[in-house]
Amino acid sequence: METAKKQRLLTGNKAMAEAIALEMEKNDDVFVLGEDVGKYGGIFGSTEGLLDKFGPERVMDTPISETAFIGAAIGAAAEGMRPIAELMFVDFYGVCMDQIYNHMAKIPYMSGGNVKMPMVLMTAVGGEYNDAAQHSQTLYATFAHLPGMKVVAPTTPHDLKGMMTSAIRDDDPVVFMFHKTLQGLGWMDQLDASVGHVPEEAYTVPLGKAKVAREGADVTIVGIQMMTVYALEAAERLAKEGINVEVIDLRSLVPLDKETILESVRKTHRLLVVDEDYLSYGMTAEISAVVAEEALYDLDAPIKRLAIPDVPIPYSRPLEQFVVPSADKIYEAVKEMLEE
Amino acid sequence: MGIPIEKLLWMYEMMVKIRHYEETMEEVYMEGKTPAFNIGAGTVPGEMHLSNGQEPAAVGICAHLTKEDTVASPHRPHHHAIAKGVDLNRMTAEMFGKETGLGKGKGGHMHLFDPNVKFACSGIVGAGIPQAVGAALAAKKRGTDAVAVAFIGEGAANSGAFHESLNLAALWNLPVIVVVEDNQYGISVPKDAATAVESNHLRAPAYGIVGERVEDNDPMEMYKVSERAVERARNGEGPTIIEIETYRFLGHFQGDPELYRGEDEVPTLREKDPIGRLKEYILLEGLADEAELTERENRVKTLVDEAYQFARESEYPKPEAALEDLFSS
Numbered sequence: 071m072e073t074a075k076k077q078r079l080l081t082g083n084k085a086m087a088e089a090i091a092l093e094m095e096k097n098d099d100v101f102v103l104g105e106d107v108g109k110y111g112g113i114f115g116s117t118e119g120l121l122d123k124f125g126p127e128r129v130m131d132t133p134i135s136e137t138a139f140i141g142a143a144i145g146a147a148a149e150g151m152r153p154i155a156e157l158m159f160v161d162f163y164g165v166c167m168d169q170i171y172n173h174m175a176k177i178p179y180m181s182g183g184n185v186k187m188p189m190v191l192m193t194a195v196g197g198e199y200n201d202a203a204q205h206s207q208t209l210y211a212t213f214a215h216l217p218g219m220k221v222v223a224p225t226t227p228h229d230l231k232g233m234m235t236s237a238i239r240d241d242d243p244v245v246f247m248f249h250k251t252l253q254g255l256g257w258m259d260q261l262d263a264s265v266g267h268v269p270e271e272a273y274t275v276p277l278g279k280a281k282v283a284r285e286g287a288d289v290t291i292v293g294i295q296m297m298t299v300y301a302l303e304a305a306e307r308l309a310k311e312g313i314n315v316e317v318i319d320l321r322s323l324v325p326l327d328k329e330t331i332l333e334s335v336r337k338t339h340r341l342l343v344v345d346e347d348y349l350s351y352g353m354t355a356e357i358s359a360v361v362a363e364e365a366l367y368d369l370d371a372p373i374k375r376l377a378i379p380d381v382p383i384p385y386s387r388p389l390e391q392f393v394v395p396s397a398d399k400i401y402e403a404v405k406e407m408l409e410e
Numbered sequence: 411m412g413i414p415i416e417k418l419l420w421m422y423e424m425m426v427k428i429r430h431y432e433e434t435m436e437e438v439y440m441e442g443k444t445p446a447f448n449i450g451a452g453t454v455p456g457e458m459h460l461s462n463g464q465e466p467a468a469v470g471i472c473a474h475l476t477k478e479d480t481v482a483s484p485h486r487p488h489h490h491a492i493a494k495g496v497d498l499n500r501m502t503a504e505m506f507g508k509e510t511g512l513g514k515g516k517g518g519h520m521h522l523f524d525p526n527v528k529f530a531c532s533g534i535v536g537a538g539i540p541q542a543v544g545a546a547l548a549a550k551k552r553g554t555d556a557v558a559v560a561f562i563g564e565g566a567a568n569s570g571a572f573h574e575s576l577n578l579a580a581l582w583n584l585p586v587i588v589v590v591e592d593n594q595y596g597i598s599v600p601k602d603a604a605t606a607v608e609s610n611h612l613r614a615p616a617y618g619i620v621g622e623r624v625e626d627n628d629p630m631e632m633y634k635v636s637e638r639a640v641e642r643a644r645n646g647e648g649p650t651i652i653e654i655e656t657y658r659f660l661g662h663f664q665g666d667p668e669l670y671r672g673e674d675e676v677p678t679l680r681e682k683d684p685i686g687r688l689k690e691y692i693l694l695e696g697l698a699d700e701a702e703l704t705e706r707e708n709r710v711k712t713l714v715d716e717a718y719q720f721a722r723e724s725e726y727p728k729p730e731a732a733l734e735d736l737f738s739s
Binding site for chain 2: 133135136137138139140141143144148153165172176178179184218220240241
C-alpha cells in the first residue's frame with residue numbers, strides 16, 4: 071500500500087464529469103445533450119464544468135422534449151457520433167421510452183449488426199430524500215429486462231469514472247444509471263461512500279463485471295449502488311459478532327456477471343439479494359433464479375430477498391423508510407438466515 | 411418548366427420501378443395465404459404496407475438527395491427505400507426473412523436499414539422524425555452539407571414526436587425536411603376526423619419555418635417544392651414541412667377489408683395515376699418517345715424481378731443466429 075502517497079478524492083458527480091471531459095477532449099464525436107446540462111451542470115452534477123470547457127455546441131441544453139433529444143442522439147449515433155444524452159430522472163422514461171427501447175435498443179439487432187449505436191443514456195436514480203413516487207425510483211429491472219441495452223449502475227466515484235469512460239467508448243448503447251445520493255451533492259445526505267479516490271488520468275472499468283466489495287465466508291449479499299453501501303454497513307456490524315459477510319457490488323445489470331455471484335455462493339452457501347427496486351419480477355428474482363438454476367445444491371439455506379414491497383415509493387419519511395431496504399434490515403435478515 | 415429532362419426520366423422510371431416492385435409484392439405476399447388469409451403464412455409473412463400510388467412523394471424529393479443524405483422512413487417504406495437507392499436484392503431478401511437480407515432476416519419489411527445509403531425505417535408512427543433531426547445534427551456538427559428527410563404519414567403529424575422534433579430542429583436550425591404524405595387515412599380514420607388543420611404545412615409557422623403543400627399527387631410539383639426545401643437546408647436556412655396530397659391505392663395493409671372506403675373511391679384515384687400522367691406529359695412534350703420509355707421500363711422491371719429471384723434463392727438464416735447481433739462487443 072502506498073499509504074504515504076496522497077490520494078486525490080472526488081465526489082461521484084465530479085468523477086463522472088471528469089470521465090466525460092477526458093473523452094470529449096480526445097474525441098470530437100463525443101457530445102452531451104439534455105435538460106439543464108449546460109450552465110446548471112446537470113441537476114445532479116453529472117456535467118459539472120463541461121460547458122465552460124467545451125461550449126454550448128458540445129454541451130447542449132435541450133427543450134423539455136425527451137423524445138426529440140433522445141431520438142436525436144439515436145440519429146446522431148447511427149451516423150457514427152458518440153452522444154451522451156441525459157434523462158434527468160429515470161422516472162421520466164414514460165415520455166420517451168419508445169425511442170429508448172424500440173429504437174436505441176433494437177436498431178443494432180434489427181439491422182443485423184449493420185448499424186452501430188455508440189451512445190450513452192445517463193440518468194439519475196434512487197430515493198430516500200422524500201421526492202415521492204415520480205422522482206424516487208431506480209427502475210433497474212425495467213431497463214435490464216429489455217434486450218439490446220447495456221445497463222450499468224456504478225456505486226463508487228472510482229467506478230463512476232471508469233465505467234463512464236467504458237460506456238462512452240463502447241459501440242453499443244449503454245444506459246448509465248447514477249444514484250443521486252452517491253453523487254456527493256452538497257444539498258443531499260452526506261455519505262462517506264459518495265467520496266473516494268479517483269485517478270486523474272482516463273482509465274476504464276469494464277462493463278459487465280461485478281466486484282467483491284468485501285470478502286467473507288458466511289453469507290453472500292448481492293447489492294447495487296445504495297444497497298451495496300448498506301450491505302457494507304451491515305457487514306461491519308455483523309463482523310463484530312463474528313459473522314463474515316461477502317458483499318458483491320453488482321455494478322452492471324446487463325451484462326450480468328453470473329460467475330462472480332455463483333463463485334461467492336459456492337463459498338458461503340447462503341445468499342441475500344438486496345434491491346432498491348420493486349420486489350416482483352426484478353433483479354432479486356433474476357439473481358435468485360440464476361443461483362437456483364446453477365448452484366441450488368451449494369445452498370445451506372433458502373435464498374432471501376429484500377426490495378421495495380411492490381408499492382410506489384411513498385412520500386412521508388416513515389413510510390419511505392419502511393419500504394426501502396436499510397442497513398438495519400440487512401443486518402436482521404442475515405441474522406435470521408443464520409439462525410434458520 | 412425548369413426540371414432537367416434526365417431528372418424527369420429518372421423520376422418516371424423510378425416510379426415504374428416502385429410500382430412494379432409493389433405489384434409483384436402484392437402477388438408474392440398472397441403466396442401461401444389462400445384460400446384462408448393467414449398473416450403469418452406464406453413466402454412473405456407479417457404485416458405488409460404497400461405504397462402503390464404514393465410514388466410521387468418519394469421520387470420528388472429523392473431526386474435531390476445523394477448517398478450522404480439521410481432518409482428516415484415509416485412503416486410504409488418501400489417507395490422511399492427504392493428511390494433512395496437501397497440495395498434492392500438485400501431489401502427483398504430481408505422481407506423474405508433470408509440471411510442475405512439487410513438485417514439478416516431480423517428486421518422485416520418495416521425495419522429496413524441500409525447504412526451505405528443512409529436509409530432507416532421504423533414501424534412506430536412518428537418515431538423517425540427525431541432520428542432525422544439527429545442525423546441533421548451530426549451533419550451540422552461535422553460541417554457537411556448533408557440533409558435529413560423524415561417521411562411520415564399525415565396521421566403522424568398529430569404525434570408528440572412531430573411537435574418536439576420540429577421545435578428542436580427549428581431551434582437548432584438543422585437541415586431537416588419532414589415530408590408528410592397525406593394519403594387521407596390513418597389506417598381507417600380520415601384525415602378530417604383526426605387533424606384540426608386542413609393541411610399540416612400550415613403548422614410550419616408555429617415553428618417559425620417554411621411549410622409548403624403539393625396538391626394532387628403531382629411528382630413535378632413535388633420535385634420543385636423539394637428542390638427549394640433541400641436547397642434551404644443545405645444553405646443553413648433550416649427545416650421545412652412539405653405536405654403532399656397523395657393516393658393510397660391499396661388498403662392500410664394487405665388484407666385490409668377497407669370497409670371505411672366508398673366503392674368508387676379507389677377507381678377514381680386510379681384514374682389519376684401519377685405514373686400515367688407523367689408518361690403522358692413526357693410524350694406530349696416530346697422529352698422521350700414511347701420506345702425509350704419502354705426500354706427504361708423494361709430495364710427497371712428486370713432489376714425488380716432479379717431482386718425477387720435473389721430473395722427466393724437465398725437461404726434462411728440458421729435458427730440460432732437469432733442470438734447474434736444484439737451487441738457488437
